[in-house]
Amino acid sequence: MASKSSARLAALTVAAVCSVTSTVVLTSPAHADSVRVHDIQGSTRQSPYAGRQVTDVAGIVTGVRGYGSRGFWIQDPRPDADPATSEGVFVFTNSVPKVAVGDAVTVSGTVTEYVPGGTSSGNQSLTEITRPTFTVVSSGNAVPAATTVSARSVPRAYAPEGDEEAGGSVGGLTLRPARYALDLYESLEGMNVRVADARVVGASDPYTELWVTVKPWENANRRGGTVYGSYDAQNTGRLQIQSLGKPADFPDANVGDTLAGTTAGPLDYNQYGGYTLVASQLGSLESGGLERESTRAQSSRELAVATYNVENLDPSDDTFAAHAEAIVHHLKSPDIVSLEEIQDDNGATDDGTVTAGATVGKLIDAIAAAGGPRYEWRGIDPVDKADGGEPGGNIRQAFLFNPERVSFTDRGAGDATTPTGVTKVRGRAALTHSPGRVDPANPAWANSRKPLAGEFVFRGRTVVVVANHFNSKGGDQGLTSQYQPPSRGSETQRHLQAAAVNTFVKEVLAVQKNADVIALGDINDFEFSRTTRILEDGGALWSAVKSLPRGERYSYVYQGNSQVLDQILVSPSVRWAGRLSYDSVHVNAEFHDQVSDHDPQVLRFRP
Structure with a gap:
């Protein structure tokens, strides 16, 4: 979390600097008597006075911000009759302003349309008065009613x-x-x-x-x-x-x-x-009394498979006990757990380390200490700095599995660059490398996590599991973008990634039509998205989150929207196996003291 805080502070600092450097200074000031706040704001998102100097704009100070983008807000207590024109404006001072709420002021300066995050973000612009000079006319005035x-x-x-x-x-x-x-x-x-x-x-x-x-x-x-x-x-x-x-x-x-x-x-x-x-x-x-959810335990005949993004987990974190609590007591110790965002053994330190045995081992120990099984694990170390995520962290997926309930089929274990393929063994589909990576050289995975595939056996039945972490939505235009509808440019890569996973699953099903295949993980896209439709193409997979009522379909909360990012998709034999049970277990995303920003997902079925 410290790295995110630092990044956010840096962004705020950059925003403050940008407000100064983006000011356009023109020549003649607008006449004081003719310019009010609502004139500056105008009836569109862009001020008709943008780039012009204005003089003695009157208003009452309604708020003072002494951090980040420093300045104060003024509001004209005498509004016009046009509901489209705002009566308030922000005065950017770049230092803690010497005004107080309730001061009547006159402000002179340059009207600027500042775009938070820069023009490439697609964000709307914020109308400001920059490089201001101002005079406090009186103090203790009533603030305009909210x-x-x-x-x-x-x-x-x-x-x-x-x-x-x-x-x-x-x-x-x-x-x-x-x-x-x-x-x-x-x-x-x-x-x-x-x-x-x-x-x-x-x-x-x-x-x-x-x-x-x-x-x-x-x-x-x-x-x-x-x-x-x-x-x-x-x-x-x-x-x-x-x-x-x-x-x-x-x-x-x-x-x-x-x-x-x-x-x-x-x-x-x-x-x-x-x-x-x-x-x-x-x-x-x-308080609304919200409590963390717990799913039910799987029966002796049910295989329980889960996906859990543990948010940049590395040995220096203090969240291992909390993650163990979630896995043991809220997820009821699933038989197989796909973990996303496992970092290497020294976290964000960028020194070429790619192994993750210490990270995963510490989690396994914590789970056992919490009363859970002694899990075993499989994974493949990435090429240094090739899979994206936090610089130096080398995040990857890893499988945990309970050896008392399932076994892992180790076969020609692959490495970061060797793809796993599909062959036939005794009439059934089998992976050439288990664990192995799916099509790691495909450009779809550039600077992104490569899928991890593995073979498991439960009650004599082979289950192929593909753990995924698709590229993030970073860089997409926000819902409040000036461009409507906003552009979702990050989808292009996820569509290619989805196609690669779908192709691999089809290869498995071509060898064995009734193979049990599960593709799961942080898909970074919605259940109604084109990404999901591509994963499901041809009926090869089906997103099991859609078995839930619409109000239950979410694993992540972003800007007040409860939404699906984490999914478990299943092949037809799993979907129609009977008594399929899916649960989005809400233990993180809705809480201020979350240890991950994702809620884990659990699927139970009878192979």
Whole structure:
């Protein structure tokens, strides 16, 4: 987590610098009498005054930010009649400003459209006044009343289609705040807003952020979250909450909790979640009583197979006992566990180490200490720095298996660059290398994890398991992007990866039509995605998460959306074996004290 915190701090620093360097200085200032805040904001996402100097813009200070992108918000207490024009704006000072909430000020400076994360991110721009000079006219003034954001005020439609002539951007479109949720939020950019009795749909994170919804019924699940089930049905009621107060005062909230009463402050826009209420007033936390789930134990005749992303696990971590607790007591010690994000034996230290025996061995010991079985394991060390992930970490998949319940078929163990193939042994499909990697030289796996395949035997029946960790969604445009619909460029590589795994499974089934094959892991894509459809192509596989009710289909919570990233896909013989049981075991993603950002998945069936 420390590396993520450092990266986030660095990003904030870069954002502050970018705000300065992106300022465009032109010549003539706009006349003071003619320019109000709503004039600067205009009726589109881009200010008609962008790049121009303005003088003596009047407003009341509604919030002061002394960290990250330093500055203050002002709001005009005399609004115009146009609902599309915001009455608030952020004044970027690059240092702690000497103003206080309630000060009446006049501000002169340059109007800038700053894009958090840079223009390549696709994010919308934030209208700011930069390189400011300001005068405090009076103090102790009443702050303009906060505008209520509620289920009634937020439209059902999420965003307009982007302008084709502008490359799909919505930046120049006239805002229709009564029609689109993103237009409403943009029309309130920089203004003092409030939510009341808001339910938490994204747990507090280490950066003092959480997510709430003003529409608690919107695609709700039984645990209080908001399920993301379609590209065409965005959850419009979600809003990120940050705090202008001390980080120590930020609540430790889980999904299903409530920020009771009023949460109010300026509405900002940032690269980490889009529209964000930066709260000067936080509601009181009321617990929803969320508890970690436990699945049932498999019967003597059932094979239990699980996938669990343990989030960059290495020997220096203090999470081994917690992961062991999850595997033993919440997953009920599955017979086979595919682990993703196992790092090498010295973690992020970049010294050429690729072995992971210490990492996996420490987890095995912790599981045994927690009362679980003494697992054995198999894996293949990657080529140094070839599989992506945290630099120096050499993440990979690994199999744990309970030797009292299953056996592993070791056959011509492969290495990082040798592909496993499929052959026939006594009339059944068998791997040429077990463990082995699937098509590791395929360009689809460039700078990404290569699938790990292995043969297991349970009650005399061979089961081929393929552990996966597809490339991440990093670099995709966010849901609040200025481009609508947003581009998901990372999908291209996942589609190629899915095709490679599907081809391999078809090779197994071509040798043995009724072979039991399981492909599982962190697929980094949704059950309704094209990636999943490619994995399933030709009926070779079927994503078993779809056996769950729609409200139960999630393994990850991102920006308040409960969504599927981790999947277990099965061949026809497994799907139709009878009494197939699937469980997404919610032990991490919904909790502020998570030890991984993923929930493990468990499949039980009778081979």
